Amino acid sequence: MSSSPTSSTFTSGDGDAFDHLDTPTLDAQSSTLLHSISEHGGYAYVRMATLAAAGDFRAAEAAREMAWEQLHSGPWHSVLPVWRDAYSMACLQVANLHFAGSDYREALRVLDMGLIMGGSLLRKDLDSAVDKVSAKARRDEVVSNSDSQLVRGEIDKAEMLRVLPERSLSCKMVVKRSALSLEGFLREYFLCCSPVIITDCMAHWPARSKWNDMNYLRRIAGDRTVPVEVGKNYLCSEWKQELITFSQFLERIQATDSSAVPTYLAQHPLFDQINELRKDICVPDYCFAGGGELRPLNAWFGPAGTVTPLHHDPHHNILAQVVGKKYIRLYPASYSEELYPYSETMLCNSSQVDLDKIDKREFPKVQDLEFVDCILEEGEMLYIPPKWWHYVRSLTTSLSVSFWWNVSEGSTVS
Template sequence: MRDLEAYVENCEGDLRYAPREFYEQLRDRVNLRALVDHAQAMLYRTTDIKGWIALHTVGSIVLAVTELGYSDALYQLDYALLVAGKAASEFERQLIEHLVEKLSSPENRLQYNWPETFPVPKLNSKELPCSMEQIDASRMDEIELMETMAVATKTPLVLRNMVSWWPALEKWTNPRYLAKGRLVPVEIGRNYTQHNWTQKVMILTEYIDEYVFKSNDPKGYVAQYDLFQSFLGSDFAVPDICHFSDNDPVINGWFGPEGTETPLHYDNCDNVFVQVVGYKYIRLYDPECNAYPDMALKNTSLVDVSRPLDHEYLSKFPQFPWEQYKEVVLGPGDALFIPKTWWHYVRSQTISISLSFWL
């Protein structure tokens, strides 16, 4: 308890933005559940949220340690990370990760009747479709890769076997290894352009059981989330080619069953997209093409490139370059460099886990 009291005292600097009476309530550990719930509610009632985020994060840690059972504590800690996002201090993130690791020990994990590996076929990378420049990155050293990237900064490039040495390529094929009870945001629906698309928070084990191993409709997709960096970061490393940029990469994970997709869109930064488990199809269009951007989602196209084409739909987007695209299927260990502003559409061909490194 002394360590806990010292932790709260050390967080006083972060909590100075919260009302004093709530800090005292936290320090004295009075009605912690109500305190955490109130802090969360205040995030949606005011624009000055710095103190409320700190109160919610620290309060969640104290609540988890002092009052909750392991499953509820795990949920509360992960939810605190979701709420705080980048606002959580490095110390708080590390502390939560340490506590979560303790709570996620094998004896505490829910047991499911899962196979030891995801049912994903193994294909020969030489036979995977590709209509753009590709190289075997496993045959190149870091200097050669950097020289290649210096030339290819504005052109998509496929790098086969770029991270074939990552432990993640083997470890992440095992659903039991991933089943650490972590909390994840799940996108429900075909993709975010659809009217019935929604999101919900789930425990990762429940997500795997309900959406990855079952053919549910609508599909569920863990998309654009830093989960894999937070508790599986030791299984991979930032690819060497990311060092051609002066920016630290923003790392996000993508995990879902066959058929999950991201609609045609572009990013305002370069992307090194790495396939870890399974196979993904990616189609790219030139940034200068008329992709009919959505008025609200300006980096997303109104064109659905995955639907069967008929005369009526073709006439709806007469200037779209339907046949002028590059495409590739990435397998485990492969990467694709996507320069900023290139339009791209992504669809999983199998159960799939990918990482993106935005530069």
């Protein structure tokens, strides 16, 4: 057995080789990465990583813990990239040992932590390792034939209006367009910075039929670890984040207890993490308007009653409603002062106004502002221009995807 840190084959006590995860990038870059870690004071990490490569499980976990501490040593933007790559390396080593012991669920959990928290250097190794572990894990799965629809039936309109903000669906509605050409989108909405609902561009997505099936989602992603938000919304003091498996998340959003604290998988690049789900969706042609750059796709999965408070984003945005329904209210970018944004830098794109319970004394300008709103139905896309304020409420269990893109500075769209 090789004692080199680049070795990805582990052996048992009698010399027989265990099945292992292929890590070609780690094998090629290990020496360089360990040298860089040493230069940043990570001598103890290098010792543990060397032992881990030789099959020492305790050393592998110790190296991962050391890298984890470095990731939490200060603000995320100040973490040195080498420590993110070190964390990925340690995750691969720990996962390899779990895989050798046929503990596939734990191997997946560790690999997901590497994908979520690690750097870019070993991304391909992590992705290929996830594919191999997932294939092994699915061999042992028991497939359920029970009816497992996430969303069924219609919602009661009177009940819906009761939970929506005051004046909802009583003013101007967002325009709906069918068979909207890219030229028409550019001329009538993109260049004018005007929202629009596009009604017939998702019928060919596999996600339209697959994502309303709990059995499918469990089979594809059930053992994967995902970050979720717990609490009413990110502006509330009791709000927190957790890491849970996707199966646990599905159980929470299916819970019928209306008093339960909502769990929301929000603004997470899920499709970079779980490739099978990425194959179920397509990037709309509209996202290439202006010749800009597409940003990572974000998932917004949650139960009925989930709210994203009034805020704005700096990017062009198409929100695609795959499963369920959402209520969305939009105010033009020009209304920023009247919507009382927070003064703190971290929250300056969020309004202090709680549309579900407006304090008219504290925020008197809000009451008479014009807005447009809509019910975004399954299979519809909503274009939200940059800096437009928007409030979002899930009316049912809801699975949505947002496509953000920036327009290049030298763009000459006309």
